[in-house]
Amino acid sequence: MAPPFMVSAPGKVIVFGEHSVVYGKPAIAAAISLRSYLHVTTLSKSKHTVSLRFPDIDLTHSWDIDNLPWAQFQHPDKKKSYFSLVTQLDPELLAALQPHIDEVSPDRPEEIRKVHRNSVTAFLYLFLSLGSPRFPGCLYTLRSTIPISAGLGSSASISVCLAAALLLQLRTLSGPHPDQPSEEARVQVERINRWAFVSEMCIHGNPSGVDNTVATQGKAVVFQRTDYNKPPSVRPLWDFPELPLLLVDTKQAKSTAVEVGKIGKLNKTHPKIIGPILEAMRHITDTASQLIEDKDFNPKDEESLRRLGELMAVNHGLLNALSVSHPRLERVRELIDHEGIGWTKLTGAGGGGCSITLLKPNVPGEKLAKLDSQFEAEGYEKYGTTLGGDGVGVLWPAVLKNGTEEDEEGGMEIDVDKFLNAQGTEGVEQLVGVHGDGGEREGWKFWRVESE
Numbered sequence: 208m209a210p211p212f213m214v215s216a217p218g219k220v221i222v223f224g225e226h227s228v229v230y231g232k233p234a235i236a237a238a239i240s241l242r243s244y245l246h247v248t249t250l251s252k253s254k255h256t257v258s259l260r261f262p263d264i265d266l267t268h269s270w271d272i273d274n275l276p277w278a279q280f281q282h283p284d285k286k287k288s289y290f291s292l293v294t295q296l297d298p299e300l301l302a303a304l305q306p307h308i309d310e311v312s313p314d315r316p317e318e319i320r321k322v323h324r325n326s327v328t329a330f331l332y333l334f335l336s337l338g339s340p341r342f343p344g345c346l347y348t349l350r351s352t353i354p355i356s357a358g359l360g361s362s363a364s365i366s367v368c369l370a371a372a373l374l375l376q377l378r379t380l381s382g383p384h385p386d387q388p389s390e391e392a393r394v395q396v397e398r399i400n401r402w403a404f405v406s407e408m409c410i411h412g413n414p415s416g417v418d419n420t421v422a423t424q425g426k427a428v429v430f431q432r433t434d435y436n437k438p439p440s441v442r443p444l445w446d447f448p449e450l451p452l453l454l455v456d457t458k459q460a461k462s463t464a465v466e467v468g469k470i471g472k473l474n475k476t477h478p479k480i481i482g483p484i485l486e487a488m489r490h491i492t493d494t495a496s497q498l499i500e501d502k503d504f505n506p507k508d509e510e511s512l513r514r515l516g517e518l519m520a521v522n523h524g525l526l527n528a529l530s531v532s533h534p535r536l537e538r539v540r541e542l543i544d545h546e547g548i549g550w551t552k553l554t555g556a557g558g559g560g561c562s563i564t565l566l567k568p569n570v571p572g573e574k575l576a577k578l579d580s581q582f583e584a585e586g587y588e589k590y591g592t593t594l595g596g597d598g599v600g601v602l603w604p605a606v607l608k609n610g611t612e613e614d615e616e617g618g619m620e621i622d623v624d625k626f627l628n629a630q631g632t633e634g635v636e637q638l639v640g641v642h643g644d645g646g647e648r649e650g651w652k653f654w655r656v657e658s659e
């Protein structure tokens with residue numbers, strides 16, 4: 208029986224190009240230090256059930272593995288392999304899953320059921336596509352430090368965790384290990400990313416793939432998908448600068464699917480107007496990536512920041528023109544603009560969610576303090592995060608050194624109860640977080656895709 212193990216993947220911010228990326232334009236996105244953590248326990252042979260415990264969304268459910276619609280998923284016309292490139296969900300397979308999705312949380316209000324349905328559909332579609340009726344009984348427990356539906360890629364992060372966990376259980380991934388050649392690491396990351404994209408399709412319909420790509424590979428990337436039948440082009444930005452960014456959550460929930468749908472509708476009605484706006488967004492992203500990669504770009508220099516900041520402000524203006532801003536996002540912009548301390552844009556789908564502000568250098572402390580109290584009074588939440596961290600990580604087995612006596616015997620076994628009992632996001636980070644004091648924590652391993 209495989210030992211309990213864990214996987215983890217980061218959230219992301221889109222710095223430039225959200226929405227236009229859905230129309231084949233490039234986007235720049237970077238991993239953030241907020242992450243999801245998935246714990247996997249294999250059950251004894253006598254228990255042939257698969258269970259999800261996702262406390263962040265208050266979901267617990269089990270299915271009998273033998274009762275799942277394997278015949279449909281394993282039909283020779285439908286069967287996929289662990290390395291298949293799946294770019295569309297199969298409506299017949301979705302229909303076969305429906306009764307097993309409908310049995311989840313029948314007595315909960317519709318808005319909660321919707322969230323549960325998203326996660327359950329993603330899990331079951333992957334489980335049945337990759338697994339088989341002989342798959343062992345398992346318990347998947349998930350906790351995340353990423354606010355849900357805030358534009359920080361929570362769905363992509365959990366999608367990467369689910370895909371990586373299943374592919375690891377099937378022994379279809381090699382590594383990660385420290386001396387693995389980068390080409391081999393890239394193949395593993397690509398495999399995970401392909402299935403994470405399938406899970407993203409289950410959660411929000413028509414994803415571009417930028418979120419799952421950056422959640423899998425980490426760091427920062429320029430991402431573009433011009434042909435949905437081919438893998439996207441992904442250009443890593445290895446030297447992504449340490450930008451002075453302020454990340455603010457409006458606490459206004461939004462739906463990515465709804466915001467993407469709004470622009471789709473506008474584009475159908477006014478293609479001659481929306482087309483050039485999307486094209487202008489392409490130029491913004493191109494100009495921004497040239498600027499960031501320029502050897503003279505200095506994230507501490509006022510002129511460098513001003514040029515990048517102006518691009519952010521224009522990008523936001525265009526997103527607003529496409530109807531995906533929100534009064535609470537405009538309020539953040541207004542507060543920052545009023546003090547003249549930086550450039551603000553929404554990040555992610557908009558309609559609520561988060562904004563990012565590039566701060567000017569040397570902003571007086573009292574201005575920042577005033578802003579903090581205004582945010583607090585108006586119910587905003589500020590996040591401290593660093594950009595460009597690691598992508599998907601693996602802790603196999605689920606044992607970590609935690610500064611306790613157990614360290615001498617190799618470390619503390621992380622079981623489901625310990626994981627569930629960790630208090631809040633800080634507790635989760637302390638117990639299982641990939642970051643230790645000032646670096647990576649011993650035990651967690653990452654595929655290294657950089658070329659030497």
Ligand SMILES: Nc1ncnc2c1ncn2[C@@H]1O[C@H](COP(=O)(O)OP(=O)(O)O)[C@@H](O)[C@H]1O
Pocket residue numbers: 243261263264321322323324325326349350351354355356357358359360361362363365410411461462463464555556
């Ligand atoms: N911690 C979590 N536990 C379970 N499901 C989650 C979690 N985080 C995100 N999800 C799933 O992802 C969906 C949110 O996706 P989306 O609206 O695209 O938001 P985001 O901008 O955060 O990616 C939720 O409805 C839920 O199905």
Ligand SMILES: C[C@@](O)(CCOP(=O)(O)O)CC(=O)O
Pocket residue numbers: 221224225226227228229357358359360361362413414415416417418463467554555556557560
């Ligand atoms: C709006 C979009 O560009 C990003 C959505 O990001 P999020 O789901 O809000 O984290 C959609 C996509 O790229 O699939």
